[in-house]
Amino acid sequence: MSVYAIHAAPAKRFHVAHACAAAALPTRHVASLGLLDVEALGGGVHRGLPHELFMVTAYCDERLDCRSAGAGDGGALRVMVSALRTQAVNFQTQGRGQLAIAMLTPLGLLRAFGRPWDRLCNERLPLREIVPAWQEAMLHGALVDAASGPERCAVFGRWLESRIGERRPLGWQAERVAAAAMSLLEAPELSVDELAGQHRVSRRQLERDFRHWLGVAPAGYARLVRFQRAACAIAEGTPLAHVAAEQGYADQAHMTRSFSETAGVTPRQLREGGGPAAALRSVFAQRMIMLPAAGEAEALRLAA
Incomplete structure (x- = not known):
């Protein structure tokens, strides 16, 4: 689940070019897949808030550049894989073009790439x-050459399915971490001790394995899941006190402190920002939230 907050002028516009239907996706591996048209001709900055899924982002146009503020990523790099985001990250965008974005579950990530993500959060x-570089070149070339949005999504989806379908050997520790993470994705209220018991491993070993393969401990991953669930419920208009109770916060004040510490925004700031653009959220299975700053609301309304 990915939450974005636009916080700087000039306006940055998003438009949904195509969204794959959930029924067409292997949802235990790929939570969503879609295309966005992005326009930031005068430059634009957005803040990516913490999320508990992994993303593969392909730039389908040479005219579009999006990089972490102050970092050297982006530019000529055409396909990027994002690890877990445990803190807010600012992104600077310049130009106009199309993005293909797939959101992967922990199981999907490990199946697709079969490597540990220790020390790679954010x-x-x-x-x-x-x-291999030639594989990236082939994928990017196929996306650029695709004649339509649905065709681009189909190309991207087939590539992901082929990666996942290769069934590269992960080893029993990675398999256990993937299974445990999927359990937390469904039920973040599970305690680490309960989770360790379910998978017949000590708490300490499970924590070590989680950090090695996903970059965070089980408790940290559960917090990300809970944060995202709460943020989405708030965007849907659910009363804050009800969200706090449903998502396991002690009370509304506890939820507010947790949001501020985790994401740098309060629940009310999410609520008062005007809510998510429904069309934009649809491309990410109702998980993308836009929080426009002053002057951005009209751009987002038009983009939706």
Whole structure:
């Protein structure tokens, strides 16, 4: 689940070009897949808030550049893989073009790439650092050459399915971490001790394995899931006190402190920002939230 907050002028416009239907996706591996048209001709900055899924982002146009503020990623790097985001990250965007974005579950990530993600939280890796450069070139070329949005989504989906379907050997520790993470994705209220018991491993070993393969401990992953569930419920208009109770916060004040510490925004700031653009959220299975700053609301309304 990915939450974005636009916080700087000039306006940055998003338009949904195509969204794959959930029924067409292997949802235990790929939570969503879609295309966005992005326009930031005068430059634009958005803040990516913490999320508990992994993303593969392909730039389908040479005219579009999006990089972490102050970092060297982006530019000529055409396909990026994002690790878990445990803190807010600012992104600077310039130009106009189309993005293909797939959101992967922990199981999907490990199946697709079969590598550990220790010490990589909040990082974006060029795909060429994970797979041979010729594979990245072939994928990017096929996306650029695709004649339509649905065709681009089909190309991207087939590539992901082929990666996942290769069934590269992960080893029993990675398999256990993937299974445990999927359990937390469904039920973040599970305690680490309960989770360790379910998978017949000590708490300490499970924590070590989680950090090695996903970059966070089980408790940290559960917090990300809970944060995202709460943020989405707030965007849907659910009363804050009800969200706090449903998502396991002690009370509304506890939820507010947790949001501020985790994401740098309060629940009310999410609520008062005007709510998510429904069309934009649809491309990410109702998980993308836009929080416009002053002057951005009209751009987002038009983009939706």
